[in-house]
Structure formats: structure tokens, C-alpha cells
Amino acid sequence: xxxxxDLQISIGKFSQITSLSPRALRLYDEKGLLCPKRDLFxxxxxxxxxxxxxxxxxxxxxxxxxSCAEIEELLGYLDDPxxxxxxxxxxxxxxxxxxxxEIQKLKKVEEILQGKRAIEVLYVTTTEPIIKxxxxxxxxxxxxxxxxxxxxxxLIGAVMQQIFSPANxxxxxxxxxxxxxxxxxxxxxKTPEEWGIAHLEWEIAVPIVGRISVExxxxxxxxxxxxxxxxxxxxPYHEVGGxxxxxxxxxxxxxxxxxxxxxxxxxxxxQEVPESKLMTEIQMPVA
Numbered sequence: 255x256x257x258x259x260d261l262q263i264s265i266g267k268f269s270q271i272t273s274l275s276p277r278a279l280r281l282y283d284e285k286g287l288l289c290p291k292r293d294l295f296x297x298x299x300x301x302x303x304x305x306x307x308x309x310x311x312x313x314x315x316x317x318x319x320x321s322c323a324e325i326e327e328l329l330g331y332l333d334d335p336x337x338x339x340x341x342x343x344x345x346x347x348x349x350x351x352x353x354x355x356e357i358q359k360l361k362k363v364e365e366i367l368q369g370k371r372a373i374e375v376l377y378v379t380t381t382e383p384i385i386k387x388x389x390x391x392x393x394x395x396x397x398x399x400x401x402x403x404x405x406x407x408x409l410i411g412a413v414m415q416q417i418f419s420p421a422n423x424x425x426x427x428x429x430x431x432x433x434x435x436x437x438x439x440x441x442x443x444k445t446p447e448e449w450g451i452a453h454l455e456w457e458i459a460v461p462i463v464g465r466i467s468v469e470x471x472x473x474x475x476x477x478x479x480x481x482x483x484x485x486x487x488x489x490p491y492h493e494v495g496g497x498x499x500x501x502x503x504x505x506x507x508x509x510x511x512x513x514x515x516x517x518x519x520x521x522x523x524x525q526e527v528p529e530s531k532l533m534t535e536i537q538m539p540v541a
Contacts, residue, residue: 261303265290268301272309278316285322287329288312308332319349319356351401358403359492379488380497383504388537390479391431395459396472402456406435409458413472422466431461432535434477435518457515482537483510486521490529494518497536505540514539 268290269276282288288309290299301309308329315325324345331338396413398405410433417427436457459477466474483505487497505512521533 262291262293262300263303263306264300268306268309271306272313274309274313281322282312285326287322287326319353320345324349351404355401355403380500381486383483383485383501385540386482386484386537388479388482388484391461391477392463392474393434393459393461393477394466394468394472394474395436395457395477397455397457399455402454405454405456406458409456413458413460416468416472417460417462417466422464425465425467427462427464427466429460430463432519432521434459434461434520436477436515437518438515478514480514480539481541482517482539484535484537487534487536488530489532491524491532491534494534494536497534501536501538505538510540512538513541 263271265276265279268274269279274282279288279290283290288301288305290301292299311329311332312325315328320328328342328345331342335342394413394416396409398409416422417429436459438455461477462474468474483501485497485501487494516539517535517537519535519537521535522531524532
């Protein structure tokens with residue numbers, strides 16, 4: 255320890271140096287990330303100059319959106335960053351993916367606020383939830399994990415490439431239903447951070463007829479039918495959340511439980527109709 259490390263810095267002065275508010279300093283003290291010292295004689299709380307660098311690192315990581323738990327883990331690697339390079343890189347890649355999702359969400363919010371009246375934002379165009387018996391359907395599907403905005407378009411493209419390959423077109427393979435997104439219903443009740451973006455799993459399924467051969471990583475299977483609560487929403491894909499709320503409320507008020515993968519079916523083509531006319535059918539299997 256150098257002599258400068260013993261220099262006592264008041265909490266107010268330390269706050270000015272690091273640009274960490276007293277409230278933030280109290281939080282980091284409670285979390286054990288950055289704890290002030292105590293004078294043995296007068297119980298005066300202070301920081302040392304040796305803690306300035308740690309405070310600045312905490313400020314930067316917090317500004318980048320890392321949680322206290324993640325900051326604690328990263329600070330634990332300060333003594334040997336090279337030895338933990340792979341883990342540090344992984345944590346930064348996950349944070350990048352989260353940031354990209356946040357950016358896309360903010361862009362959509364900006365578009366909505368610029369282009370709509372307040373009453374239009376509050377109004378969601380949906381049918382009323384009903385219970386239907388859905389028949390079994392034969393599909394080709396592919397799974398992927400990660401942020402939905404990054405994974406789902408790639409899954410759709412990959413499945414379509416299989417369907418329209420020369421070999422399958424010679425076998426008279428045709429699409430006989432809407433592109434469908436399958437996912438675990440618990441995803442609706444948890445944030446991406448709670449799940450961990452890298453572990454969110456999505457599956458794109460496309461109904462088909464005809465003899466088809468697929469490459470490894472794809473499945474041809476029967477998507478089970480059954481009793482489902484359904485609703486049709488009209489509008490931009492990113493505003494479909496209100497429709498899910500209506501379905502979940504309906505399930506709860508009728509004493510039902512979700513029993514299988516949720517389905518999000520895209521009934522028309524976004525390249526052929528404006529966002530305001532896009533139609534999405536939500537199907538939730540229930541028991």
C-alpha cells in the first residue's frame with residue numbers, strides 16, 4: 255500500500271471526484287462494492303485515494319447498464335483480467351445484446367410518440383378472446399436461442415430456404431398455413447434479464463404439405479392440436495403486448511392454466527400491408 259492510499263477523503267469530496275451521488279455510494283456500500291473506512295477514534299466515515307479508481311470503474315459499468323451483481327463479478331477480475339478474459343468478453347457481449355434490444359424499443363417508442371395521438375397509443379385493436387379446438391398440423395420448424403429481434407428473422411429465413419430448395423420444390427412442397435412463432439409461456443411473465451437473453455428459446459414453424467427432406471437442425475413434425483384460447487390483434491408487431499394481456503386475463507378469470515407452447519401466427523405479409531394492418535393470431539393451449 256502506498257502512502258497516498260491512507261489519504262482520507264470525505265464522502266462529499268469522494269462523490270465529487272467520482273461523480274457518484276451520495277445515494278449511489280450508500281447503495282454500493284450496502285452491496286459491499288465500495289465501502290468507506292471508519293476512523294477508530296471518532297467513527298468518522300471516509301474513503302481513501304486508493305478507492306478512487308474502483309469508484310470510477312463502478313460508475314462506468316453502472317452507466318453501461320451492468321447490475322450490481324455483474325459489477326461485483328467484474329471487479330473480482332481486476333487482479334487478473336487476462337486470466338478471465340473469456341468471461342469478461344461474454345458478459346460484455348450479453349450486455350451489448352441487451353443494449354441493442356433497448357435501442358430498438360426506444361426507437362419504436364419515439365416513432366409512436368411522434369406519429370400518434372395519445373388516445374391511439376392507449377387503444378389496442380383486438381378481437382375478444384375465445385376458446386377454439388385447433389387441429390393438428392404438419393410443420394417444418396427450427397429452434398434458436400437469444401434476443402428475439404436477432405434470432406427470429408434468421409429462423410424464418412432458414413426455414414423458408416429449406417422449403418423452397420430445388421429438391422423440395424420438385425417434391426411439390428407447399429406452405430399451407432401462416433408462419434408461427436412457438437415459445438414457452440413463462441417468457442411472458444419474466445424479463446429478458448431474468449431469463450438471461452442467451453437462454454431465451456424460440457421456434458419458428460411453417461405448415462406444409464408434400465414430401466420434404468431437411469438438413470440437420472430442422473424438424474418435420476406434427477404440431478399438436480387441442481383446446482386453445484385465441485385472439486386476433488391488428489397493428490404493429492411491437493405493440494402486440496396488449497393482446498397477450500387480454501388473453502392472460504381471460505385465462506385467469508376462467509380458472510384455466512396454460513398447457514404447452516404459446517403460438518403467435520402471422521396472418522398476412524408485412525411486405526404487402528402497412529404496419530397498421532398487420533394481423534397476428536395468438537393461441538395459448540389451456541387445460
